[in-house]
Amino acid sequence: MTHYDVIIVGGGPAGLSAALILGRCRRRVLICDAGRPRNAASQGLNGFLTRDGILPMELRRIARNQLGKYDTVEFRNEEVADAGRVDGGFGITLQEGDSLTCRKLLLATGVVDHIPQIEGIAELYGRSVFHCPYCDGWELRGQPIGIYGRGEHGKGLALELTAWSRDLVLLTDGDAELDGESIDRLHRNEILVRTEKIAALEGADGILHRVQFASGEAIERRAVFLSCGETQGSDLPARLGCKFTSKGAVDTGTYETTNVPGLYVAGDAGRYVQLSIVAAAEGAEAAFAINTALLKEDLL
Numbered sequence: 567m568t569h570y571d572v573i574i575v576g577g578g579p580a581g582l583s584a585a586l587i588l589g590r591c592r593r594r595v596l597i598c599d600a601g602r603p604r605n606a607a608s609q610g611l612n613g614f615l616t617r618d619g620i621l622p623m624e625l626r627r628i629a630r631n632q633l634g635k636y637d638t639v640e641f642r643n644e645e646v647a648d649a650g651r652v653d654g655g656f657g658i659t660l661q662e663g664d665s666l667t668c669r670k671l672l673l674a675t676g677v678v679d680h681i682p683q684i685e686g687i688a689e690l691y692g693r694s695v696f697h698c699p700y701c702d703g704w705e706l707r708g709q710p711i712g713i714y715g716r717g718e719h720g721k722g723l724a725l726e727l728t729a730w731s732r733d734l735v736l737l738t739d740g741d742a743e744l745d746g747e748s749i750d751r752l753h754r755n756e757i758l759v760r761t762e763k764i765a766a767l768e769g770a771d772g773i774l775h776r777v778q779f780a781s782g783e784a785i786e787r788r789a790v791f792l793s794c795g796e797t798q799g800s801d802l803p804a805r806l807g808c809k810f811t812s813k814g815a816v817d818t819g820t821y822e823t824t825n826v827p828g829l830y831v832a833g834d835a836g837r838y839v840q841l842s843i844v845a846a847a848e849g850a851e852a853a854f855a856i857n858t859a860l861l862k863e864d865l866l
């Protein structure tokens with residue numbers, strides 16, 4: 567059975583960044599990726615220093631290309647179906663059935679966004695329908711924006727978006743799940759609240775034109791930001807016994823350690839600030855910690 571110093575599950579910014587640092591530490595590294603990037607629909611990855619606006623797949627292509635010169639780093643474009651503890655580390659099973667072992671395991675498996683089932687949303691997702699104002703707010707500054715969400719999360723995103731536009735409508739698609747004080751606060755900040763059921767998002771060529779309510783009325787909007795939650799991109803953290811925060815992220819400590827010895831989690835799977843550059847930084851931090859742990863084990 568092939569044995570590695572480190573196996574990295576997930577080949578997004580977090581996993582690729584960790585592979586780069588570990589490969590340069592002369593660690594034998596395998597990186598496995600199922601090829602389902604969270605931001606696959608995005609038309610431009612914004613806010614990544616020196617790469618502002620790059621296509622997400624182009625960032626991955628450059629990273630993999632640069633990793634190609636390190637004979638210490640191997641790739642498998644394959645899902646990791648299972649993982650567990652073995653003597654001296656971890657064992658993984660790939661989807662096609664291969665079993666491999668490693669001393670340290672890094673999960674960089676990301677998250678999956680919940681996207682509401684609304685007619686027209688699929689064609690607009692990543693072009694006029696977004697999640698994060700830090701990623702896509704600048705391009706929509708001053709524009710008429712809808713915020714889709716309920717309760718405290720919907721309210722929070724609506725208030726947050728006032729930094730980018732003051733033409734905001736909170737779309738709750740049914741009961742707002744907010745008390746009077748919350749509604750007053752939204753109104754004080756000139757955010758309208760519409761509780762009608764939504765029938766469709768209408769637009770052309772990826773540009774949203776209007777939100778169509780089931781009542782027959784429509785309002786013009788240029789973009790919608792969603793606040794609908796997310797889940798872990800993989801059940802491996804749970805299966806390996808990781809603790810989670812109340813928000814559903816893996817509860818990581820300093821240098822992306824987890825409560826499971828030898829297991830590290832970097833990127834969106836374990837953090838509140840979900841930006842690619844932060845994921846890449848966490849991958850580098852985890853790599854630093856993993857190399858240090860391996861040195862401690864090996865030095866006399």
Ligand SMILES: Cc1cc2nc3c(=O)[nH]c(=O)nc-3n(C[C@H](O)[C@H](O)[C@H](O)COP(=O)(O)OP(=O)(O)OC[C@H]3O[C@@H](n4cnc5c(N)ncnc54)[C@H](O)[C@@H]3O)c2cc1C
Pocket residue numbers: 575576577578579580581598599600601602603604605607608610611612613614644645646647674675676677679692696697698701702799800802832833834835840841842843845
């Ligand atoms: C629409 C949209 C737009 C965005 N725009 C921006 C932006 O402009 N700027 C920005 O900084 N951030 C943006 N983000 C956020 C950004 O996508 C994430 O912060 C970033 O992708 C996190 O990197 P990651 O490596 O943690 O996870 P990901 O990039 O999601 O990578 C995780 C990888 O792990 C793989 N994986 C999961 N489970 C397994 C398994 N069992 N076996 C093998 N592989 C597995 C997945 O297939 C995936 O390739 C956007 C997100 C969305 C949804």
